[in-house]
Amino acid sequence: MITRATVIAALDAIRDPKSGQGLVAAGLAQGLTVTEDRAGFVMEVPAGDTALYAPVRDAAEAALKAIPGMARVSVVLTAETAPATKPARTAALSPQAVEQTRAGAPVPTDRPAHVRRVLAVASGKGGVGKSTVAANLAAALTARGLSVGVLDADVYGPSMPTMLGVSGKPEYRDGMIEPHTAHSLKVMSVGLLTGANDAMVWRGPMASQAITQMLTQTRWGTEAAPLDILVVDLPPGTGDVQLTLIQKTPLDGAVIVSTPQEVALADARRAHALFQKVKVPTLGLIENMSGDVFGRGGAEAEAARLGVSFLGDLPLDAALREAGDAGTPLVSADRDGDTARRFAEVAARVADVLGI
Numbered sequence: 001m002i003t004r005a006t007v008i009a010a011l012d013a014i015r016d017p018k019s020g021q022g023l024v025a026a027g028l029a030q031g032l033t034v035t036e037d038r039a040g041f042v043m044e045v046p047a048g049d050t051a052l053y054a055p056v057r058d059a060a061e062a063a064l065k066a067i068p069g070m071a072r073v074s075v076v077l078t079a080e081t082a083p084a085t086k087p088a089r090t091a092a093l094s095p096q097a098v099e100q101t102r103a104g105a106p107v108p109t110d111r112p113a114h115v116r117r118v119l120a121v122a123s124g125k126g127g128v129g130k131s132t133v134a135a136n137l138a139a140a141l142t143a144r145g146l147s148v149g150v151l152d153a154d155v156y157g158p159s160m161p162t163m164l165g166v167s168g169k170p171e172y173r174d175g176m177i178e179p180h181t182a183h184s185l186k187v188m189s190v191g192l193l194t195g196a197n198d199a200m201v202w203r204g205p206m207a208s209q210a211i212t213q214m215l216t217q218t219r220w221g222t223e224a225a226p227l228d229i230l231v232v233d234l235p236p237g238t239g240d241v242q243l244t245l246i247q248k249t250p251l252d253g254a255v256i257v258s259t260p261q262e263v264a265l266a267d268a269r270r271a272h273a274l275f276q277k278v279k280v281p282t283l284g285l286i287e288n289m290s291g292d293v294f295g296r297g298g299a300e301a302e303a304a305r306l307g308v309s310f311l312g313d314l315p316l317d318a319a320l321r322e323a324g325d326a327g328t329p330l331v332s333a334d335r336d337g338d339t340a341r342r343f344a345e346v347a348a349r350v351a352d353v354l355g356i
């Protein structure tokens with residue numbers, strides 16, 4: 001029988017690199033749950049500090065696994081939503097896009113060519129696993145035999161290059177950007193325009209211009225081989241950047257990812273309100289990190305309150321993070337696993353409501 005005191009002692013033996021205090025004392029073990037043979041918690045750190053804290057998470061995981069009798073450990077490292085003001089950086093935009101970035105220049109809102117459906121994956125709050133869900137949902141849609149693209153529009157922290165294992169500036173050919181292909185997905189990311197490790201935030205007009213360009217000038221499909229669905233990973237939050245993006249992107253629907261906690265659900269409500277404002281249908285809510293640490297069922301109840309569908313829940317599963325860190329979505333790496341099956345159910349509901 002593992003006691004809470006044993007777990008706290010193990011965690012406090014690990015130092016927060018910033019304050020020098022033990023992890024629990026430093027307030028870095030949120031939602032700490034200890035059951036008979038399991039322990040888990042969430043480490044929420046400021047955006048930009050995730051690289052600093054990744055080894056700390058690994059050390060915490062190792063320390064908990066070393067406790068005799070411990071069967072399962074879940075430590076989730078998440079970043080707070082990026083602050084709104086960060087220095088703007090110059091992105092590698094095409095000459096047309098630079099021209100369109102001028103104040104007052106019209107922004108095209110055309111649909112991307114040869115793409116049947118455009119789906120947004122959104123979250124009101126950062127760090128709830130939106131990108132993980134987007135990558136695995138996309139993989140689950142390909143497993144249904146659909147042709148699928150992923151547009152990583154998360155200007156605050158583009159994670160698709162890492163999660164899908166793609167790198168290198170995309171090529172322009174015949175006036176179009178050639179997307180990368182990985183795990184049968186066509187991939188384009190805001191991170192590929194400047195480099196995946198280049199932490200960067202664009203100002204609103206620059207960001208939405210870059211995304212419009214990636215949306216409409218990428219060769220997602222051809223007349224002979226159209227793309228069935230493009231999954232757009234939006235930046236987390238419900239501010240002006242998100243509003244501008246969803247106004248300028250021709251979306252057929254949105255799914256909102258939330259953890260079961262009230263604070264994330266409140267932000268999910270705001271995200272739904274934002275989509276209502278611009279008349280994009282919310283196809284439903286997805287509960288991520290469902291289970292011991294955060295509880296479960298919060299998103300389903302919230303969906304009922306909002307009058308939208310509940311699309312399914314996804315467990316807190318360290319394998320999801322490990323697969324993402326290694327550049328292969330878990331759904332592709334372990335097709336028959338329990339988590340892949342849960343994603344398949346969500347994908348079936350999404351495909352059904354979009355009529356693909």
Ligand SMILES: Nc1ncnc2c1ncn2[C@@H]1O[C@H](COP(=O)(O)OP(=O)(O)OP(=O)(O)O)[C@@H](O)[C@H]1O
Pocket residue numbers: 076077078079081123125126127128129130131132133154157159236288289290314315316317318319320321322324
């Ligand atoms: N169901 C899960 N089980 C375990 N770990 C998860 C799960 N979902 C996401 N994670 C991990 O949580 C962290 C945050 O996930 P992710 O980057 O997908 O979140 P996000 O909401 O897109 O973040 P951001 O708001 O920063 O863009 C990552 O380390 C990811 O691997």
